[in-house]
């Protein structure tokens with residue numbers, strides 16, 4: 051199969067869909083890989099490194115889209131990209147369609163087959179292509195909070211871990227999945243007082259064992275969220291209902307009861323965010339303030355550390371990408387985990403939670419492919 055890798059064009063997105071190491075694997079399996087010139091600049095790799103791995107370098111995204119049977123990217127396609135997709139072409143990347151009707155209709159109009167990294171599953175009920183970036187974003191969330199807490203940045207002027215004799219920051223993490231666990235690990239490591247809220251009791255049990263008493267766990271009710279958020283210096287939004295828009299757990303009205311200079315890091319912003327006042331921001335201008343509460347809502351946090359992130363992402367996508375390259379669409383029909391990733395097929399939405407969030411018709415794949 052001919053596989054195309056365009057350079058990422060979202061603001062301050064420095065990751066790349068395939069690293070030279072991954073290209074080598076596709077080429078060894080008999081595939082051709084076309085890479086846009088400078089696609090690897092953000093991870094400090096050159097066109098020559100891609101050529102050595104067996105890729106052909108093309109001058110423009112236009113040539114990549116025109117010549118490839120499958121496009122492998124990182125971020126959701128931007129409008130200039132979805133306009134170039136076409137029927138029978140496979141798109142394999144993050145999509146986050148639930149809060150993004152424009153992109154959803156753009157992909158539907160293109161007729162392409164779009165597989166979303168974030169809804170591909172594994173045998174343990176996990177999300178193996180979301181997990182590595184959630185690990186990165188969870189860890190970065192505490193760095194972002196530490197920066198925003200500084201007085202010159204509008205924050206309370208609090209050091210996350212405090213110092214001996216002075217209390218540390220109180221950090222509340224809503225959602226104890228991959229993002230939440232990695233955020234809690236970093237926060238606890240720095241010496242913060244950490245509470246994780248989740249609606250899954252089995253998950254709270256696992257967290258309790260994992261952190262051996264170093265982190266408090268709490269079942270997430272309306273009461274519990276209010277109590278914890280009002281007492282927090284930092285709130286990390288890390289909930290997910292796969293494919294769906296994030297539930298809004300902190301309302302606009304609640305902000306006035308939060309501490310002035312406290313910080314919200316809404317990692318779940320790519321699914322619409324779990325704070326009513328969240329709106330997507332970029333690495334170029336990551337924060338804004340409402341009612342004295344600093345909001346950090348960058349939708350591509352791992353793009354800031356592309357060396358770590360591109361490797362972690364490629365490790366996870368490789369087996370799925372190879373299956374698609376080897377078998378084409380048949381891989382989606384055969385493998386239930388890839389099938390869970392299918393969001394758009396020839397103009398139809400094939401992922402129920404996405405269709406429901408967008409208020410558009412849902413077509414099960416059996417029906418869409420019939």
Ligand SMILES: NC(=O)C1=CN([C@@H]2O[C@H](COP(=O)(O)OP(=O)(O)OC[C@H]3O[C@@H](n4cnc5c(N)ncnc54)[C@H](O)[C@@H]3O)[C@@H](O)[C@H]2O)C=CC1
Pocket residue numbers: 168177180181183184185187224225226227228229230247248249250253270288289290291296297299316317318319320321348349350351352
């Ligand atoms: N902004 C960014 O750059 C990035 C954003 N993300 C996003 O972060 C979010 C979290 O991802 P993961 O941790 O991988 O998901 P996950 O599925 O591992 O964890 C989500 C957790 O939320 C819990 N949850 C669901 N509804 C809840 C509620 N009402 N109250 C409390 N807990 C609730 C679930 O029980 C689960 O434990 C997703 O939206 C993901 O797309 C991930 C990576 C990068």
Ligand SMILES: CC(=O)C(=O)O
Pocket residue numbers: 144168180183184320349350351352353
């Ligand atoms: C998961 C995601 O949206 C990202 O890594 O940017």
Ligand SMILES: [Mg+2]
Pocket residue numbers: 144146320349350351
């Ligand atoms: Mg994102």
